[in-house]
Amino acid sequence: MTATIISGKELAREKREQMKIEVEQLKSQGIVPGLAVILVGEDPASQSYVKSKQKSCYEVGIHSELDEVSVSITEDELLHKIDVLNKADHIHGILVQLPLPSHISEKAVIEAINPSKDVDGFHPINVGRMMTGQEAFLPCTPYGIVEMIKSKGIELEGQQVVVVGRSNIVGKPVGQLLLNENATVTYCHSRTKNMKQITRTADILVVAVGKAHFINKEYIKEGAVVIDVGVNRNEEGKLVGDVVFDEAKEVASYITPVPGGVGPMTITMLLYNTIVSAKRLVSKG
Numbered sequence: 001m002t003a004t005i006i007s008g009k010e011l012a013r014e015k016r017e018q019m020k021i022e023v024e025q026l027k028s029q030g031i032v033p034g035l036a037v038i039l040v041g042e043d044p045a046s047q048s049y050v051k052s053k054q055k056s057c058y059e060v061g062i063h064s065e066l067d068e069v070s071v072s073i074t075e076d077e078l079l080h081k082i083d084v085l086n087k088a089d090h091i092h093g094i095l096v097q098l099p100l101p102s103h104i105s106e107k108a109v110i111e112a113i114n115p116s117k118d119v120d121g122f123h124p125i126n127v128g129r130m131m132t133g134q135e136a137f138l139p140c141t142p143y144g145i146v147e148m149i150k151s152k153g154i155e156l157e158g159q160q161v162v163v164v165g166r167s168n169i170v171g172k173p174v175g176q177l178l179l180n181e182n183a184t185v186t187y188c189h190s191r192t193k194n195m196k197q198i199t200r201t202a203d204i205l206v207v208a209v210g211k212a213h214f215i216n217k218e219y220i221k222e223g224a225v226v227i228d229v230g231v232n233r234n235e236e237g238k239l240v241g242d243v244v245f246d247e248a249k250e251v252a253s254y255i256t257p258v259p260g261g262v263g264p265m266t267i268t269m270l271l272y273n274t275i276v277s278a279k280r281l282v283s284k285g
């Protein structure tokens with residue numbers, strides 16, 4: 001079997017074309033969706049993510065503002081900046097790029113963002129709403145993964161899903177979203193015993209570990225759908241996933257590549273959430 005590739009790059013392009021039209025329509029009604037990004041410090045990976053988010057906003061017509069602040073900013077100063085953005089009518093989404101320096105509490109920063117502008121979907125209110133199946137901003141990477149699976153018409157109801165990884169930003173929420181779709185979800189993590197036996201039961205295997213080539217074909221059931229969230233650099237400095245792609249594609253029915261898989265969908269869902277937020281905040285007056 002050679003797996004069908006689920007291209008996040010292509011799906012992202014299609015979705016962004018639709019968003020462009022939607023933003024044009026909003027603009028004709030006098031509404032310009034706005035995203036504010038705060039970047040603390042000069043971490044090159046964070047700088048690159050933020051740049052890419054800004055470029056994507058520009059492409060679909062979303063107004064974006066970047067506040068680059070010194071690594072020495074205090075927590076109180078950062079919280080004040082968030083407070084100003086919470087009150088700004090032209091800003092519909094607020095994103096503080098993580099990770100933050102150790103003297104600033106990520107929890108305090110996330111909780112300071114008004115949940116109605118929390119387009120990253122990390123605020124406990126949005127997490128709780130997602131868990132209870134209520135309307136919420138869904139976290140962008142997990143949301144993108146569900147969209148990718150659905151884009152291929154892959155059945156989720158009753159399917160065995162195994163998620164490897166249980167972080168708050170990827171593993172846990174992607175399992176929750178798939179549970180909300182009536183899949184049967186199992187999590188694996190660093191303390192899991194006999195992982196191979198568990199992953200081999202998966203109709204859909206989602207891998208979010210952050211270790212290059214961690215999952216080879218022996219972990220995959222014939223015909224499984226494999227979603228590789230990992231972004232790692234190999235010895236040659238090339239981007240690789242957590243899955244041994246060349247092996248896995250011979251066993252899987254569908255597979256996401258790295259790069260060009262989950263990554264482009266993450267930013268796309270951030271744009272989507274910002275547009276949804278603009279519509280909601282405007283309709284509330």
Ligand code: NAP
Pocket residue numbers: 141164165166167168169170171188189190191192208209210211229230231232262263264266
């Ligand atoms: P993380 O917070 O470091 O979490 C990694 C998870 O993997 C943890 O739950 C950990 O288990 C588990 N793990 C580590 N070693 C393991 C092992 N030997 N066996 C089983 N599980 C193991 O990472 P993350 O933020 O979720 O990110 C995961 C990967 O996805 C990274 O490569 C990251 O760069 C990538 N990522 C990509 C996107 C995108 O848009 N494409 C977005 C976010 C993240 P414990 O909980 O037990 O420690």
